[in-house]
Amino acid sequence: MTLMPPLSTTDTPLLQVDGLTKRYGSRIGCLDVSFDLFPGEVLGIVGESGSGKSTLLSCLAGHLTPDLGRVAYDGRDTLTMAETERRRLSRTDWAYVHQNPRDGLRMGVSAGGNVGERLMAVGARHYGGIRDKASDWLGRVEIAADRIDDRPTAFSGGMQQRLQIARNLVTGPRLVFMDEPTGGLDVSVQARLLDLLRGLVRDLGLSVIIVTHDLAVVRLLAHRLMVMKGGRVVEQGLTDQVLDDPQHAYTQLLVSSVLQV
Amino acid sequence: MSDYNFAYLDEQTKRMIRRAILKGIAVPGYQVPFASREMPMPYGWGTGGVQVTAACLVPEDRLKVIDQGADDTTNAVSIRKFFQRTAGVAVTEATTEATIIQTRHRIPETPLTEGQILVYQVPIPEPLRFLEPRETETRKMHELEEYGLMHVKLYEDIARHGQIATAYAYPVKVEGRYVMDPSPIPRFDNPKLSGNCAIQLFGAGREQRIYALPPFTKVVSLDFDDHPFHASKAPHDCDLCGAKHSYLDEVITDDAGGRMFVCSDTDFCSGRRTAGHIGRLGTDPAHSRPHPSPTNAEGGSLPPRGERMGVGAHRQVGSA
Ligand SMILES: Nc1ncnc2c1ncn2[C@@H]1O[C@H](COP(=O)(O)OP(=O)(O)O)[C@@H](O)[C@H]1O
Ligand SMILES: [Mg+2]
Numbered sequence: 308m309t310l311m312p313p314l315s316t317t318d319t320p321l322l323q324v325d326g327l328t329k330r331y332g333s334r335i336g337c338l339d340v341s342f343d344l345f346p347g348e349v350l351g352i353v354g355e356s357g358s359g360k361s362t363l364l365s366c367l368a369g370h371l372t373p374d375l376g377r378v379a380y381d382g383r384d385t386l387t388m389a390e391t392e393r394r395r396l397s398r399t400d401w402a403y404v405h406q407n408p409r410d411g412l413r414m415g416v417s418a419g420g421n422v423g424e425r426l427m428a429v430g431a432r433h434y435g436g437i438r439d440k441a442s443d444w445l446g447r448v449e450i451a452a453d454r455i456d457d458r459p460t461a462f463s464g465g466m467q468q469r470l471q472i473a474r475n476l477v478t479g480p481r482l483v484f485m486d487e488p489t490g491g492l493d494v495s496v497q498a499r500l501l502d503l504l505r506g507l508v509r510d511l512g513l514s515v516i517i518v519t520h521d522l523a524v525v526r527l528l529a530h531r532l533m534v535m536k537g538g539r540v541v542e543q544g545l546t547d548q549v550l551d552d553p554q555h556a557y558t559q560l561l562v563s564s565v566l567q568v
Numbered sequence: 569m570s571d572y573n574f575a576y577l578d579e580q581t582k583r584m585i586r587r588a589i590l591k592g593i594a595v596p597g598y599q600v601p602f603a604s605r606e607m608p609m610p611y612g613w614g615t616g617g618v619q620v621t622a623a624c625l626v627p628e629d630r631l632k633v634i635d636q637g638a639d640d641t642t643n644a645v646s647i648r649k650f651f652q653r654t655a656g657v658a659v660t661e662a663t664t665e666a667t668i669i670q671t672r673h674r675i676p677e678t679p680l681t682e683g684q685i686l687v688y689q690v691p692i693p694e695p696l697r698f699l700e701p702r703e704t705e706t707r708k709m710h711e712l713e714e715y716g717l718m719h720v721k722l723y724e725d726i727a728r729h730g731q732i733a734t735a736y737a738y739p740v741k742v743e744g745r746y747v748m749d750p751s752p753i754p755r756f757d758n759p760k761l762s763g764n765c766a767i768q769l770f771g772a773g774r775e776q777r778i779y780a781l782p783p784f785t786k787v788v789s790l791d792f793d794d795h796p797f798h799a800s801k802a803p804h805d806c807d808l809c810g811a812k813h814s815y816l817d818e819v820i821t822d823d824a825g826g827r828m829f830v831c832s833d834t835d836f837c838s839g840r841r842t843a844g845h846i847g848r849l850g851t852d853p854a855h856s857r858p859h860p861s862p863t864n865a866e867g868g869s870l871p872p873r874g875e876r877m878g879v880g881a882h883r884q885v886g887s888a
């Protein structure tokens with residue numbers, strides 16, 4: 308039922324996370340989280356609101372500094388590397404799709420400019436080339452070519468989210484972080500977006516960490532699943548296994564939909 | 569005059585400003601914060617430039633003040649008078665004779681020489697502000713040389729207008745490092761920023777920033793490979809002195825749509841006429857001296873109409 312059969316992975320993880328902890332004062336953000344992510348793998352993170360999913364994702368993407376633990380990307384420690392280098396990674400190798408497209412787009416800049424920004428950030432200096440790439444990517448996320456000079460304020464929520472995805476993928480990142488990418492959308496729009504995401508992930512061989520509270524989303528996209536509660540990982544494993552045969556009582560509640568997450 | 573210290577500011581304040589200037593010169597294009605003082609004039613009148621000038625002035629200086637190239641606008645006249653009164657320094661309208669030139673929106677046409685100081689009045693020092701309003705973020709972008717956003721602005725220009733339409737405050741990169749706002753000079757003046765013999769100092773009063781270009785600094789205007797930067801001006805000669813390559817103001821001469829083009833640099837233009845150069849209307853005494861425009865507040869919008877044509881302020885000749 309998942310996106311693809313379990314991967315014939317190389318033995319080297321793309322991302323290694325070890326004992327990651329982040330507190331907000333005395334409140335726990337996330338606690339002692341460890342996992343490996345292999346190239347081409349899609350990891351879903353589920354759990355109720357406040358369980359620490361966004362905190363974890365922000366720590367991984369370098370938006371927040373964890374208190375404890377280690378994160379290695381491609382063998383390099385991202386917590387100790389120079390900020391310049393980390394920010395460069397976040398423009399080249401990584402992508403981050405926010406739940407609210409307004410947080411991930413420049414609302415005052417045209418669709419083409421939004422998609423082109425990352426290209427320009429890594430040194431593209433040919434206007435025609437940038438524009439060609441931008442229109443190619445708009446097409447790939449099903450935005451009509453003649454909307455290239457429109458601002459995202461003129462787009463529907465679903466279009467904005469697709470634009471955010473194009474803007475993120477244009478530089479060919481290897482690792483994509485997504486925080487509730489289908490969150491604020493209507494059900495039919497969600498389905499279309501999920502379809503699109505699934506195609507892109509498959510075609511581009513992306514590694515993805517996707518946070519959601521929607522089990523249908525992880526069913527469709529994720530090879531593996533991590534269940535969080537109170538900042539801790541309470542269960543992890545292959546998506547189908549976790550969903551069809553949950554071991555932890557909390558996961559059982561989650562799956563049986565007793566919990567409204 | 570005895571009520572004030574030399575050049576109005578007290579010595580401690582001037583030392584503080586000089587330290588900021590020296591730091592700016594040591595790190596060309598970097599915006600140095602400074603504690604801007606209240607000046608006896610509104611912010612829009614170039615208080616940043618005035619403070620920088622005050623910190624640089626010595627009694628032997630000869631000061632020139634221009635506003636959009638003209639020595640005789642209200643703004644230029646009152647700043648000049650201010651320093652005559654508070655510092656007792658000599659003043660001049662001749663670019664070649666000045667030791668310090670304070671300017672709003674222009675670089676003189678006459679090439680500057682070693683030893684001269686050009687002080688710019690700056691309304692908005694942050695070139696990234698247009699697309700990124702968060703100060704913490706723009707500071708980080710400068711620190712890490714993340715300047716992709718500047719090209720997004722130029723991209724938007726081309727997407728909307730078919731070409732880079734930014735006519736004023738055209739962004740530059742300094743010595744391959746900092747991206748800098750050259751203040752709202754016309755992009756026609758941008759090439760003069762680079763390799764200039766003079767010390768160029770930029771003062772933003774309201775925003776409390778000073779930055780600088782030491783002599784012979786390399787300054788490059790940002791552009792795209794397929795849309796290269798070019799310094800544009802109105803396709804005319806000066807109607808008074810016949811200059812072909814000076815920046816022009818369009819002047820409305822009557823109610824019937826009559827107009828003329830004259831050098832925005834009044835000293836340059838009159839110098840040419842004194843030397844015998846004559847333009848299309850140069851011998852007509854009625855047009856020998858266009859009336860200065862009403863002064864725009866520095867913090868207001870960029871110079872008005874005509875910017876797409878590379879034409880500066882429109883002056884209404886004959887209005888009261
Ligand atoms: N900026 C913050 N300051 C203080 N507490 C926070 C902050 N962000 C999140 N938290 C707390 O950390 C915990 C985890 O939150 P979060 O990571 O947003 O969870 P989720 O994304 O799973 O809803 C919650 O208890 C939340 O209240
Ligand atoms: Mg969240």
Ligand SMILES: [Zn+2]
Pocket residue numbers: 806807808809810811814830831836837838840
């Ligand atoms: Zn002239």
